[in-house]
Amino acid sequence: MVTARALAASLLLGWAASAAAAPFSNGSFEAASVDPGSNFITLPAGDTSIASWVVVTGNIDFIGTYWQAADGNNSVDLVGNQNVGAIAQTFDTIPGSTYRVSFALAGNPEGPPTIKPLTVTVAGVTQNYSFDITGHSDPSMGYVTQSFDFVATGTSSTLQFTSDTGTDCCWGAVIDNVTVVLLAAPSASPVPLDWAHWLALPGILAMAGLFLRRRKNVAPARLPRGSPR
Numbered sequence: 467m468v469t470a471r472a473l474a475a476s477l478l479l480g481w482a483a484s485a486a487a488a489p490f491s492n493g494s495f496e497a498a499s500v501d502p503g504s505n506f507i508t509l510p511a512g513d514t515s516i517a518s519w520v521v522v523t524g525n526i527d528f529i530g531t532y533w534q535a536a537d538g539n540n541s542v543d544l545v546g547n548q549n550v551g552a553i554a555q556t557f558d559t560i561p562g563s564t565y566r567v568s569f570a571l572a573g574n575p576e577g578p579p580t581i582k583p584l585t586v587t588v589a590g591v592t593q594n595y596s597f598d599i600t601g602h603s604d605p606s607m608g609y610v611t612q613s614f615d616f617v618a619t620g621t622s623s624t625l626q627f628t629s630d631t632g633t634d635c636c637w638g639a640v641i642d643n644v645t646v647v648l649l650a651a652p653s654a655s656p657v658p659l660d661w662a663h664w665l666a667l668p669g670i671l672a673m674a675g676l677f678l679r680r681r682k683n684v685a686p687a688r689l690p691r692g693s694p695r
Contacts, residue, residue: 536609565618574636584597
């Protein structure tokens, strides 16, 4: 027998799933409203020219085919014409689920420091990395794939990459090919609902109750007299 509670839960689950918002995207920085072409463009704090990303500290250099990319044509030098820069993306997550962040790391080979620092933060997790530019050049950046796992604490998480070279200007850590992959979800994890879903819940329950009342009030078909039962 279909109960009102079960029917309402089914309706709400399907609707909430269909209303899911933005997953992590554009990890190779290929989608943008500006085109660095064969050069680079310096983007200031607050800039959202790179789709899904925002510059949050200092400024960054959006690099085209000026040097080797790890994936596609573009990459990001996290230090523009200052000594620090950061870029971030906020994306949907399932609370309690484990995700893996992977990215290609290199460094601007055209200036100091030799060791490029990188700090990555997400969901209260901080990871520190460095890249030695010794022996590398624009055509041969020497990208290294780095990865770490984190557990989501909310229905959205913000992944931020920061390079702070101290007193050295203009040549920071370089990132490309960023991915975020769901590794494991908690068993029977609830579907996250925003305020609009909660406001609609009474209506969904009312619809389920009306459906069941109509089923109950439909009289069974009567068989002709003498027909076998």
